[in-house]
Amino acid sequence: MAIIERPSSEVATPAVVAPSQALGAIRRPVASKGWRSWLFTVDHKKIGIMYGVVAMVFFIVGGVEALLIRLQLALPDGRILSADQYNQMFTMHATTMIFLFAMPMAGAFANYFLPLQIGARDVAFPRLNALSLWLLVGGGLILNASWFLGGAADGGWFMYAPNSGPVFSPSNGVDFWVLGLQIAGIASLIGSINLIVTVLNMRAPGMTLMKMPVFTWMILVVQFLLVFSLPVITVALVLLMFQRSYGATFFDVSQGADPLLWQHLFWIFGHPEVYVLILPGFGIISEVLPTFSRKPLFGYPFVVFSGASIGLVGFGVWAHHMFAAGLGPVSVAVFSISTMAIAIPTGVKIFNWLLTMWGGKIWYTTAMKFAIGLVVLFTIGGLSGVTHSVAPSDTQQTDTYYIVAHFHYVLFGGMVFGLFSGFYYWWPKVFGKLLNEKLGSWNFWFMVIGMNLTFGPMHILGLQGQPRRMYVWTEARAGEGLFNFGFWNMVSSIGSFVLAVGILFFLINVVITARNGKQAPADPWDARTLEWLATSPPKEHNFDRIPVVHHLDEFFHRKYEEDPNTHTMRQIATGEELIRAEEAAADSDIHLPGPSYWPLVLAIGIGVLGLGVVYGTPVMVVGAAVVLLASFGWVLEPSVPEAIDYASPDGDGHSKEIATHG
Amino acid sequence: MAETATHTDHAADHGHHSSTGLSNNKLAMWLFLGSECLLFGGLISTYMLYRGRVQNGPHPSQIYDIPFTSVSSFVLLMSSLTMVLAVTSAQRDDDARTNLWLTITALLGATFIGGQVYEFTTFYREGLGFTTSLFSSSFYSLTGFHGVHVSVGVIMLLSTMGIIKRNKITGNKAEVVELVGLYWHFVDIVWIIIFTLIYLIPS
Numbered sequence: 001m002a003i004i005e006r007p008s009s010e011v012a013t014p015a016v017v018a019p020s021q022a023l024g025a026i027r028r029p030v031a032s033k034g035w036r037s038w039l040f041t042v043d044h045k046k047i048g049i050m051y052g053v054v055a056m057v058f059f060i061v062g063g064v065e066a067l068l069i070r071l072q073l074a075l076p077d078g079r080i081l082s083a084d085q086y087n088q089m090f091t092m093h094a095t096t097m098i099f100l101f102a103m104p105m106a107g108a109f110a111n112y113f114l115p116l117q118i119g120a121r122d123v124a125f126p127r128l129n130a131l132s133l134w135l136l137v138g139g140g141l142i143l144n145a146s147w148f149l150g151g152a153a154d155g156g157w158f159m160y161a162p163n164s165g166p167v168f169s170p171s172n173g174v175d176f177w178v179l180g181l182q183i184a185g186i187a188s189l190i191g192s193i194n195l196i197v198t199v200l201n202m203r204a205p206g207m208t209l210m211k212m213p214v215f216t217w218m219i220l221v222v223q224f225l226l227v228f229s230l231p232v233i234t235v236a237l238v239l240l241m242f243q244r245s246y247g248a249t250f251f252d253v254s255q256g257a258d259p260l261l262w263q264h265l266f267w268i269f270g271h272p273e274v275y276v277l278i279l280p281g282f283g284i285i286s287e288v289l290p291t292f293s294r295k296p297l298f299g300y301p302f303v304v305f306s307g308a309s310i311g312l313v314g315f316g317v318w319a320h321h322m323f324a325a326g327l328g329p330v331s332v333a334v335f336s337i338s339t340m341a342i343a344i345p346t347g348v349k350i351f352n353w354l355l356t357m358w359g360g361k362i363w364y365t366t367a368m369k370f371a372i373g374l375v376v377l378f379t380i381g382g383l384s385g386v387t388h389s390v391a392p393s394d395t396q397q398t399d400t401y402y403i404v405a406h407f408h409y410v411l412f413g414g415m416v417f418g419l420f421s422g423f424y425y426w427w428p429k430v431f432g433k434l435l436n437e438k439l440g441s442w443n444f445w446f447m448v449i450g451m452n453l454t455f456g457p458m459h460i461l462g463l464q465g466q467p468r469r470m471y472v473w474t475e476a477r478a479g480e481g482l483f484n485f486g487f488w489n490m491v492s493s494i495g496s497f498v499l500a501v502g503i504l505f506f507l508i509n510v511v512i513t514a515r516n517g518k519q520a521p522a523d524p525w526d527a528r529t530l531e532w533l534a535t536s537p538p539k540e541h542n543f544d545r546i547p548v549v550h551h552l553d554e555f556f557h558r559k560y561e562e563d564p565n566t567h568t569m570r571q572i573a574t575g576e577e578l579i580r581a582e583e584a585a586a587d588s589d590i591h592l593p594g595p596s597y598w599p600l601v602l603a604i605g606i607g608v609l610g611l612g613v614v615y616g617t618p619v620m621v622v623g624a625a626v627v628l629l630a631s632f633g634w635v636l637e638p639s640v641p642e643a644i645d646y647a648s649p650d651g652d653g654h655s656k657e658i659a660t661h662g
Numbered sequence: 663m664a665e666t667a668t669h670t671d672h673a674a675d676h677g678h679h680s681s682t683g684l685s686n687n688k689l690a691m692w693l694f695l696g697s698e699c700l701l702f703g704g705l706i707s708t709y710m711l712y713r714g715r716v717q718n719g720p721h722p723s724q725i726y727d728i729p730f731t732s733v734s735s736f737v738l739l740m741s742s743l744t745m746v747l748a749v750t751s752a753q754r755d756d757d758a759r760t761n762l763w764l765t766i767t768a769l770l771g772a773t774f775i776g777g778q779v780y781e782f783t784t785f786y787r788e789g790l791g792f793t794t795s796l797f798s799s800s801f802y803s804l805t806g807f808h809g810v811h812v813s814v815g816v817i818m819l820l821s822t823m824g825i826i827k828r829n830k831i832t833g834n835k836a837e838v839v840e841l842v843g844l845y846w847h848f849v850d851i852v853w854i855i856i857f858t859l860i861y862l863i864p865s
Contacts, residue, residue, distance in 0.1 A: 124686040193693045201680045201689060227697045235704030239803065248792060248799040250708070256715045256796055265704055635825065638832050 028637065029595050040595040042126035043540060047133050048112030049430065054137055055105035061144070062096035063503065065089050067496055070454070074493035076475045076486060086471035087154035088173065092144070094157030095177065098277065099184050100140045102411070105419050106280035107132075107188075110195055110219045112430060116531035116538060117213045119204025119547045124197040126593035127634065132191035134603030139184030142610065146176035153177035156469065158270060158321075159240070161251030161262035166244050172614055178241050179610040182234060186606065189230045192223035199223075204530070206549035210304070213529045213553075214297060217304050218283030221311040225272040225279075228315070233269035236262060245613050260325060267318035275314040277411060278378075279307060281418020282349060285371035288421050289353050291525050292368035293360025296553060299352045306345035306352075313342045323391045324398040332391045339389035346382055350375060365525070366440030370421035373448055377413025381406055384459065399469070402462025408455040420447070420506070427513070428520030432536045436517070439509040446502030453495025457488035464488075523575025528556040535579055544586035596637060602630035687833070691841050695848045702852050705804045706859060712796040713860075719794035722801075725785055726861055734777030735857050738812070741770035742850045745843045752839035760839060761823045767846065768819040771812050778809045801860070808856055811849045818842050 029040040038046055069089055072078035081089060115123055123129050146152040153173040155164040164174050199220045203212070212220075240262070242248040249255040251262055290297040297303060319327060319335040327335075353375050362368065384406040388394045397403055420443075427435045466473065466485060478485035523532050532555050534542050551557040558578055560569040605626030612620025682689065713722055748763035782802070790798045822842050825831050831838060 125690065189697060193690050193697070196693055197686050197689045200682050201684070201686050203681045227693055228700050231697050231699075231701035232704050235701060235708070239708065242799065242803060246792065248803070249796055250712075250799060256717055258711060261708065261711060265708075632821070635821070636830055636832070 029597055031595075037595070039600060040130075040597055042122075042130050042593045042595055042599070044111050044115050044123050044126065044129060045430075045538060045540075045542075047129050048108050048110075050133055051104050051108035051111055051136075054133075054140065055101050055108055058096050058100035058140060059105070059503075062093050062101055063500060065093040065096065067500060069093060070493040070496040072471065073473065073489050075490070076473055076478065078472050081471065083471045084151070084154065087156075087469075088147075088152040090469060091154050091156055091159075091177075092147075092152045095143060095153070095181075096140075097411075098157065098273070099181060100136075100143070102277045102415055102419075103184075103188060104136055106219075106222070106277070106415075107136075107191060109215075109280060109284065109419070109422055109426070110222075111191075113426065113531055114195060114198060114216055114219055115202070116429075116534055116542055117216045117529055118199060118202065118207055119530050119543060119549065120198065120202040121542050121546075121590070122593055123194050124202060125194045127596050127599050128190050128194050130596070130599035131603055132187045132194065134600050135183055135187035135190070135606060138603050138607035138610075139180045139182075139187060141180075142176055142183060142607065143180030146173045146180075149176070158266050159262075160259075160266075161240060161243075162253055162257070162259055164240060164244075164262075165251050167252075175241075175244055175614050178237050178244070179613055182237050182241075183606060183610055185230050185234055185237070188226050192226035192230075195219060195223045196227065204547050204549050207554075210301065211549055211552045211554070214286035214300070214303055214307075215280075215283035215529075218279040218286070218307050221307050222276050222279045225276050225311050225314065229269040229272040229276075232265055236265035236269070239265075241613060260322070260327075263322050263325060264318070267321045268315075270321065271318040272311070272314045274407075274410075275310055278414050278418075279310065281374060281378075281415040281421075282307060284418045284422040284425070285353065285374050287529060288367050288371040288425050289356045290553075291425070291527050292363045292365055292371070293357045294363070294526070295356055295360040296528075296556075297352070298355035298358075300552060302348055303352050306348040309345045310342060310349075313338060313345070317342055320389060320391075320394070323394045336389050336391050340386065343382065343386050343389075350379055350382075365424065366435070366437055366444055367421045367424035367525075369441070369444045370417045370424065373444065374414055374417040374421065377409055377417060377448075377451070381409025381411075381413055385410065397462060399467055400462035401458040401466045401468055404468055405455050405458035405462055408451075408458070412451055412455065417447075420444075423506070425525065426531075428524050429531060429534075429536050429538070431514070431517075432520055433513050433517035434520045434524060435513050436509050439505055439512065443502055443505035443509060446498055446505060448502075450495050450497070450499030450502050454492050454499055455495075457492045457495075461485065461488050461492070521576070522579050526559075527575070528553040530554055532575055533558075533578060533582060535583075541590045541592055544582045546587070547582075596634070598630050598634040598637060602627060602634065605630050685834075685837060687837060687841055688844070691844050695844065698848065698852075702804075702807070702856075705800075705807055706856065709800040709804045710859065712800040715796040717795050719789050719791070719798060720785075722797060722860075723864060725788055725790055727781070727784075728861055730777070731781065731857065731861055734774050734781075735853060737770050737777070738774040738850055738853055741767045741774070742847055744770060745846045749836070749840050749843045752836040755836070757826055761826060764819050764823040764826075764839070768816045768823070771816045771819065771846075775809060775812055775816065778805065778812075804856060805860070808849070808853060811852075815842075815846050815849055818845065 029036055031037045031040070038050065041047065068081060069086070072080045072086060072089075111123070111129065115121065144152075149172060151171040151173045153159065153164075153169075153176065154171070155169055155174060155177075159174065159177065162168065199212070199216060239248070239250040243250050243252070249257055251257050251259065253259055286297055286303055317335060317339045319331055320339045323332055323335075357372075384402070388397060388403075388406065424435055424440055427433065460483075462468075464479060464485065466489075473485055473489065475486070520536055522536060530547060530549070531538075533547055547554065555575070555578070559571060559573050559575060561572045562568070563570050605623050605628075607623070609620055609623030609627055612618075612623050680686065684692075716722075744763050744767040748760050748767060751759035751763055785798075790801075792799060792802045819842060822838060826835065826839075
């Protein structure tokens with residue numbers, strides 16, 4: 001744990017103590033303002049915000065790719081994209097949205113709010129946290145650099161071998177894809193270990209597992225899924241890399257290889273990944289729904305355990321992606337049943353949310369609207385998901401637009417709506433300003449309508465037989481009548497632009513709020529969990545005093561007390577008063593981790609090392625050298641900033657900031 | 663001396679904050695090793711699927727030298743014993759012995775790697791290149807991955823020793839040695855499984 005102690009005043013004799021150095025030469029970066037304070041930070045809040053910015057950039061990139069796809073398919077004989085460009089477009093759209101938007105955006109929320117929700121001052125390994133971020137950025141850059149270096153990957157997001165082998169995918173696109181994902185995978189693995197340790201080890205006194213906020217619980221489940229699924233896709237990626245770059249034949253059927261090997265390895269990762277994407281959304285709305293229904297979450301333990309069992313069963317359903325591959329009746333039956341079974345805990349959650357709202361005093365803020373949107377849209381997507389578990393029906397639907405409709409309902413309607421709910425709910429916490437509710441309403445309704453217009457017709461298209469991933473359709477094969485392929489494709493394309501306008505409203509809202517937004521009250525939503533006990537935005541050290549937890553929804557129980565006569569809750573304090581009380585009782589010595597160069601340097605080293613697979617051994621050697629150097633710098637850097645790293649306390653002895661060095 | 667003082671506080675802080683009683687570092691190492699199980703699981707599955715698929719080149723039963731590999735496996739297993747001795751010395755705060763046992767562990771590990779290099783060279787001379795057959799690719803991938811893990815372990819052992827010698831260690835010394843030890847034992851245990859599956863069970 002790199003939580004460090006500010007040296008007490010008797011040790012602070014800056015003239016004598018040497019600055020903290022690693023490798024005997026380089027000073028620890030200590031800027032607390034300007035770009036350096038972001039680049040070398042290990043503060044989980046700054047890292048969380050950077051995750052969010054990176055994810056948002058990739059959301060826009062992936063969104064533009066989606067719009068190009070819809071433009072191509074709007075009319076018969078589309079000419080916007082060539083077949084080859086179209087393949088690259090849908091591959092990169094999916095890869096970007098999943099690995100570079102959804103996971104990092106969930107990571108942004110997790111990084112920012114998880115320590116706050118459990119009453120900690122940072123994550124367990126702040127430097128590793130920074131490393132995760134920079135590796136993700138590196139992986140994302142390598143993935144997208146392929147656009148400019150001879151074409152992007154074009155094998156679909158699950159990159160089935162042997163199609164992704166050197167014979168059928170000769171461009172370097174797949175190589176960059178393989179490398180980018182391996183690096184992003186290392187980032188996720190490090191991040192997940194870090195967050196698990198944080199949750200398991202660093203909870204505030206009194207916060208037992210069953211007093212943790214549901215968001216924290218869902219993030220915990222997600223991190224376990226990542227820890228055990230990422231290594232499997234790493235194996236698949238490494239084997240593919242060996243085949244493409246070093247002449248092995250793992251997926252070469254002419255050499256006797258089994259084409260199902262890739263599919264199994266990929267989906268053993270790929271299906272848990274689906275829950276990695278959706279569970280953070282579930283977690284967010286499990287915070288939002290109770291807050292805006294003015295009721296505790298209905299059946300907290302059921303929500304928690306159903307989330308955990310979704311995670312567990314999620315490891316046993318992967319082959320339902322392969323029903324069309326000819327696995328044999330026994331496998332198909334087993335995976336059919338396990339897939340149906342996973343609908344049960346999911347259904348439990350949905351009923352818990354409904355019953356949370358039932359009888360509540362519902363406050364229709366934008367955050368609440370998005371949360372309700374998730375419940376409705378995810379249920380639709382979940383139901384079409386159950387139809388896939390029926391293998392005979394699935395063999396009909398495989399590789400049609402019906403599948404595309406299904407996963408966009410669960411991922412866009414589920415995950416993205418959850419994330420947007422989180423934006424509106426937590427924006428005042430992170431930035432101290434409330435997002436505009438009126439624009440929020442426009443944002444919500446455009447997104448709901450756009451999303452249903454875009455993905456709803458895809459059910460029909462799919463059942464009419466429009467194959468997934470076809471780059472063009474012709475009038476002759478569009479079918480007859482008004483409601484043919486042409487009609488529904490047009491509706492879908494129009495819908496995608498409505499959706500884009502909805503997201504534009506969000507971006508406008510962000511800009512307007514940043515410029516003229518009013519200061520948000522300390523507790524704008526009458527919230528329930530510990531993160532609201534910190535100021536908005538939280539101080540660098542989060543809590544002035546580490547809270548002692550007695551209840552689930554601790555913050556709520558500090559504000560309200562049950563009246564013994566009427567059995568109703570009456571307010572005994574406002575959030576504002578509680579925060580002031582914490583400030584008054586602040587700890588005098590606060591432990592904070594010190595910033596470091598090494599996460600960034602190590603991430604660059606790993607990136608260069610990866611590029612060596614494409615650009616040859618010399619590049620690899622340079623990368624390896626940087627990795628080795630950075631590792632030693634990392635290990636030798638005292639996790640504790642020394643006295644000289646701090647400003648002289650100017651007499652009061654309570655300075656909590658790391659000084660800027662001249 | 664200021665440094666030592668803060669380190670003690672740091673160590674004390676561990677016990678204070680940890681909800682599970684395990685230190686953060688140890689918990690993280692266990693999680694990492696759990697993840698590694700799946701990594702080797704994937705590679706072992708690939709090998710088991712492909713070990714009989716030999717279109718070119720020698721068949722597994724034609725080239726494996728079980729007595730030789732048994733000896734190098736024994737060397738690797740013995741390194742686990744010396745690792746345990748290093749950890750107990752570190753816990754008794756006996757730097758000289760810790761460094762001695764760490765060096766011996768590293769030497770045993772290096773001997774194993776030397777054996778693997780020799781084995782790979784011999785196989786290559788007998789016509790088993792990396793790309794010869796599905797069997798050879800999956801064999802070299804699995805054992806190569808393990809070899810890289812052992813090599814990283816050797817580097818970690820030697821670095822730990824050097825850092826202890828120069829008294830530059832950041833954090834709890836006994837725990838650092840124990841963490842390296844956890845990794846080292848894991849690599850050994852994986853080898854027992856690999857050795858059994860690859861060499862002892864005929865395909």
